Amino acid sequence: LEALVTEAGAGAEAGADGGSARVEAAASLAASLQPTGTTLSDTVVGTPVPRLLRHALREYQHVGLHWLATMHARRLNGILADEMGLGKTIQSIALLAHLALERRDWGPHLVVAPTSVVLNWEIEFKKWCPAFKVLTYYGTIKERKLKRVGWTKANSFHVCITSYKLVVQDHQSFRRKKWKYLILDEAQNIKNFKSQRWRTLLNFQTERRLLLTGTPLQNSLLELWSLMHFLMPDVFASHSEFREWFAPVAGLAAGAAAREAEARLLRRLHGVLRPFLLRRLKADVERQMPRKFEHVLLCRLAKRQRALYDDYMARGPTRDSLASGNLLSVINVLMQLRKVCNHPDLFEPRPVQ
Known part of the structure; x- marks a missing residue:
């Protein structure tokens, strides 16, 4: 606790008023776009489900698509933080299908995910939106070099899916290409702004960024700044300015006063950052979820x-x-x-x- 308060209060600099106004303006705009519910009856949804999709969206997924589309229209990036199992991948694909259909924007888009789910992304694209030409970027150095042949040509592919490991290894090739959307799955992988991965991805040429995570907002100021600066570097521009904007009363010793300062800090922090994040829990949308059946099959040993x-x-x-x-x-x-x-x-x- 004492370290958190010290960390937040240290490094205060002049010029925080401008940063504060910039953050508050962006947060106010993002807050106005937040859905009021999880169904089509308790929130206004003006974004139609793209005809490119081969399957129907659940209502909360349609609400999520509308939020993503309106955030894009207002030139804001965001964090889709639905609980695991609610279809963040599907909603992301629906967003790209919406952009292709409504705005004639077919990319190219870059999806970066943990190695274990790269092929799952490819499967979901083929299942939900086979109209997209998907390049799954993996393999040996020679195989990856062959995959890059001709990829500078227009419409050689619409979506490139790769892993965090390979995007860092081949960052020079990825950096030269201009991307429309950069989607990071399990975005907790970039919570450290000092890491090579964070710095590499931050320097990619991309118009919009979307972070996907199944975890709620963390209570670490540095981790929050890493995510928000990555999303909107123009808004959350300076690390020291960010700390100053959220700084509690400096010099508090550990104790009741420090705990109160921490509580105020976290309320203010989450109050500003939450408009950029959409999170639904299974408990919130359980009526829309299909029934779960469990069958236990016993398999005898050979x-x-x-x-x-x-x-x-x-x-x-x-x-x-x-x-x-x-x-x-x-x-x-x-x-x-x-x-x-x-x-x-x-x-x-x-x-x-």
């Missing part, structure tokens, strides 16, 4: 799996590990049995002919 399982359990070291009661030893036994159950080759590899 002959080889059963033989490996029984052999491993009969080994002396295995019995000794279980008898010892040591937590790490028991966990190791369970992990070996898990390998047998998932696939026997994980436990006992066989030569490939």
Whole structure:
């Protein structure tokens, strides 16, 4: 707590009034665009669902599309922070489809995501909007070089999907291209403004930026500034100016006064930043969610799996590990049995002919 107050109060500089006015003006505009509800009956939605989409949006997703579209129209970037499972990917695709249909803006757009979900983005594009030409950028150095052949030509692709790792490795190629939208999935990956990843992505040529995250606003001033400066560097221009704008009474010692100062700081901070963020929870839209069914299917072990399982359990070291009661030893036994159950080759590899 004391570190937070000190951090927020340190580095105060003159000229904060201009920064304050700039932040307040942008926040006021963004606040006016916030939806008043999660359904079409309790909020005004003027953005039609793009005909390019192959599937129907749920009402809260339609509301999210309208918010994204109006933020774009007002030249504001934002953070879509819906809880995991509510379709942030789908709403992002719907936004790009809206821009293509209503504004004849087909990109190119750049989507950066963790490696584990890059292919999922490609699948969702093919499922929801196959009209987009999608370039999934991955592979070896040679394979990626081949993917870049001709990509400077107009309409060679509409959307490029890649990972945080590769976008940093090949940043020179990405930096030379002018992007319409830069969409960052799991945006907590750029919360550190001192990281190479943050600096690299910040310097890309892009007209608009959209951050996707399943987590709410954090309470770290530095992390919040990293995200907001990345979104709108012209509004949240200076780190020291940002700290000054949100600075509580400086010099407070730890105690009740410091806790009150922290509470005021966080209320002010979240009050300004929240208009740029749209977050819905599953509890808010549960009536729109499909019913969840869970079916438990039991799978018997194959002959080889059963033989490996029984052999491993009969080994002396295995019995000794279980008898010892040591937590790490028991966990190791369970992990070996898990390998047998998932696939026997994980436990006992066989030569490939």
